[in-house]
Amino acid sequence: MADDLFPTIATVFDPHSERSISASYVNAIRMGLEKLLPSNFFKFESRDEESLDDLKEKFHSLLPVCKAYQSEEHPENYSFFMLGKYRANAFKFFFEMVSMWLVPGKRLDVAMIFAADFKILEFGDAIYTLCEIIISVKDAKDLVEIQSNIPIIEMEAKLGVDSAYHARRILEIKGLSTEEKISSIQDDITTLLKKAPQHIGVDILTEMQHVMVITQDSFRKQRKSRHLCRMIGIHYLFRKALLESVKQGREKRFLKLKLFRSVLRTPEGGDKPVLSILIGLNFLSDNEIFEKQHVMTAVKSYLPGVNLVEDSFYANKRGDEKICTVYLEVEKEDGSAFTTNEMKFLRQELLVDLKDRIGHLMHPVFMPRNEEEIMRNVFSLSSQIKYIGDLPQVFISFDEQTYDHLFFTVILVRILKPGDRPVQELFADTETSLEFIPDRCKMVGMIRKKYPKEANVFRVRLPMRGFLRQDHSIDLTKARSGVVEELNRVIGEFRDFNGGMISKQNELLCNFRELLQSSNVKFNDLLLENFFYSLTPVIMRTVLEPESLKTLFVMMIESAEKGFFKGFPYTLATIQDDHFAYAMITSHDLYIKDYLNKSISGFPRQGGTLATSFTQMYDVACVGYILRSDNPVAREQFFSTIEKVLKAKEKEQQPLPAAQH
Structure with missing residues (x-):
């Protein structure tokens, strides 16, 4: 960093000396700042008080910084930098994290340490800490594990460097590896590694330490080591499977579910039966959320007499990842154990229902x-x-x-x-x-x-x-x-x-719902409402017959559940009677609705009326049409028009021919 660039660095141990030893430390600090901060971060045109305050605020917003760099000349060497506001024992915490937990359970060789507390004179009396630790890795297996663990270590190091509370908590949890319960968990996980190396890697140890950090002491004390080990293993497998699935289909929703019976040790020394629920899912947008209320409203809709076990919920979402794993426990109000039939029923229903329970951040x-x-x-x-x-x-x-x-x-x-x-x-x-x-x-x-x-x-x-x-x-x-x-x-x-229009809509929706219930059609109420309120033009939500809505809705459910033949981009189902023509198109292309509606808008309806619906069901776009017409020629022309539109779309994408139900 050139001398004409800001800032003026002064070491805390010798702030006014010009001796060579002080100058060498200042130079090392400047080099560290240059490496960790954005290019020319301190270079600016004006140095008035307001500009200095703005720069100081910007600098503080970046802290703490914890980064790892692999040497290009010597790949076996890793440099770990930490820059933050001064806090007692922050360097000690950072040293423990780097030397002990890059490879959990193994202390690595530290080749070099540099640490200094310093001031930026233009920023006043605030003290900052910069340190560098170089690790020399001799074992190739350790090198692979270090590379996978660095993101976790960087995240946890930032928490601990900034907060004494988080530092104590992280080191306390990591230190528990010598205790009987943690040792038992490690033994169980080591056994899993040996039994299923094709499914479980050494990075499961990172999952273990992460779970141990985010759970409370009371949580771990109430649960047996086998219980905790099972939680860790399932979360690890869920994360691994979800990350792989998301790579294959970024626009699809994936959800994993696991239920198992367990017992908790009560303060009185007894055992309490509970049901453990583990969920893994991916998010499709940044404003999606999945919290305990989303799970509990779903569970209570099928098993009304259950409650959430206090302090049993936690969600594991790391950084900007689009996946999340969730754990919680429920207990019956009467204290009895969950039956096999109850678990089977809950497993079947939740696997589908939870996809509709994912919430969205609602701004005022x-x-x-x-x-x-x-x-x-x-x-x-x-x-x-x-x-x-x-x-x-x-x-x-x-x-x-x-x-x-x-x-x-x-x-x-x-x-x-x-x-x-x-x-x-x-x-x-x-x-x-x-x-x-x-x-x-x-x-x-x-x-x-x-x-x-x-x-x-x-x-x-x-x-x-x-x-x-x-x-x-x-x-x-x-x-x-x-x-x-x-x-x-x-x-x-x-x-x-x-409220006249609204009242008529509600009346038709109620009649539509009652007709489905009397016909023993299995449906999700949220899906039903989404389908109904997607009908356009809006007047169709008041004038259509419940029977015609039922026909199109059942077509949609059946088309989505049948799925797609391999290599086919869409499905087309059609039905007609003396007064109506129904068409249901399903596709993984969520924008097919716009293409269809634009192409069909000019269709000559010959006195008929056309209603359109669009519903997203299990990551499948469902576009439905109801043409009211007594003219059989018009109905056939309508079907022919849809087929031509789909074939034209197919040629644009050049997939295999479409399937027709």
């Missing part, structure tokens, strides 16, 4: 209120009331979503008769889940020059918990229906001015 939603629209709605509602016996008119619109609550704006226009109480009093005297937030109240007209028309504008807040779907997305339609139901309890009967 705020929709700025349009005052002009509110006033237009007030006048519209007022014009609907013409006679003394007319019902109150209500307009309900979604307003805002926070992390825990939903807000709706309500406009209520009613005839104010003698004895009628203010709306705020009605809310105060009624037990309701709605929280009343007043806005304004004004008179907007008279009936018979005697009875005033009162317009109330207010907001209501309600907890969102009751309106989460299986994937923890918000069901606004259900939430709005909840608001309508509660308002009926508070203010009495009214006309839902803007």
Whole structure:
């Protein structure tokens, strides 16, 4: 780093001396900074106080830095650098991590150590630590293991260098290898290595130390070493299989599930039967999450009388990896053991259901209120009331979503008769889940020059918990229906001015669901809703017959479950009767919907109507069409058009010919 570049380095042990020994340390520190920080990090045009503060803040945001470099000239040598804010014993922790845990259970030869505490004079009195440890590796097997363990060591070293708590915890766990339980686990894992070397590698020891770090002391004390070893082995195999699967299909969802019975040692010395659940899955986007509530809502839907064992849940997701492994335990409320039939049933259902339970990070939603629209709605509602016996008119619109609550704006226009109480009093005297937030109240007209028309504008807040779907997305339609139901309890009967379309949609959805249930069709309720609300044009969600929806929905399930013939890019299933033509296309190409809809948009329907659906089912795109037409020629032309479109798409991709069910 050239002298004209910032910063000015001073060693802590001799900050003012110009002796050669101090100069050599300063030079070594500068070389280390140059290696660890971005190129020309300290070079800038202005050196005013504001620029220095910005640079100092940027520098601190990068700390701590823990990196490993393999020597190009001597590949058997590895240099491990650490740069961070000064903390007592940080270097000792870093030295233990590098020398003891690059190859778990084996202390490596340290060829060279350099460490120094220093200041950057332009940054004030803050003290920083820079150190370098060079390891010389003689055994080729150790070299391979070191290369696989470096990412874990770098991650754990950063935690411990920055925090004395994490340093103590990491070294405490790693130090437990001499204790009886950890020793037993290591023996079991060593036995696994010998029995199945084709499936299990030495990197399972890294998995073991990682699990030991992220679990608490109380967790390990309650579980036998065989139990812990089984957990570690399954998580290792899940991670290995998922990493390989993701390489083969990055756009596909993969999920692994394992259940086994186990017992916990209670504080009183007894044994408590529990069911261990291990899950491995991959994420398809950065905003996906998978937490204990996602698992427990699924488990409780099949075994209602179970609860989560306290402090038994942990998730193992490393850095930017798109995979995650999860462990938790459940227990029965009556304390009994889980039967074989219960485990078999749960295993079958969860393997499919959990894919629909993966949640997405939900950010608060705020929709700025349009005052002009509110006033237009007030006048519209007022014009609907013409006679003394007319019902109150209500307009309900979604307003805002926070992390825990939903807000709706309500406009209520009613005839104010003698004895009628203010709306705020009605809310105060009624037990309701709605929280009343007043806005304004004004008179907007008279009936018979005697009875005033009162317009109330207010907001209501309600907890969102009751309106989460299986994937923890918000069901606004259900939430709005909840608001309508509660308002009926508070203010009495009214006309839902803007709820007619929603009411008809709900009615058709209920009839559709009941028809499937009466026909003994096995379906997932989330999948059913996704299919229904994907129907376009929107009017089709109110005018289609439940029987026609059932036909297309069953076609979708059957097509997805049959799968694809090897080498075929899609499947096409068709059905027709005297009034309808149905087509269901399934493909692993999630963008096929746009291609189909664009190509079919010009189809001459000859007086018929066309409904379209799009549902993603088990990583398969399902595009469905319902053509309502009494003309058999039109129905055949419709099928012919779809086939031509698919064949044209096929030629673009140049796959094998398509399969037709």
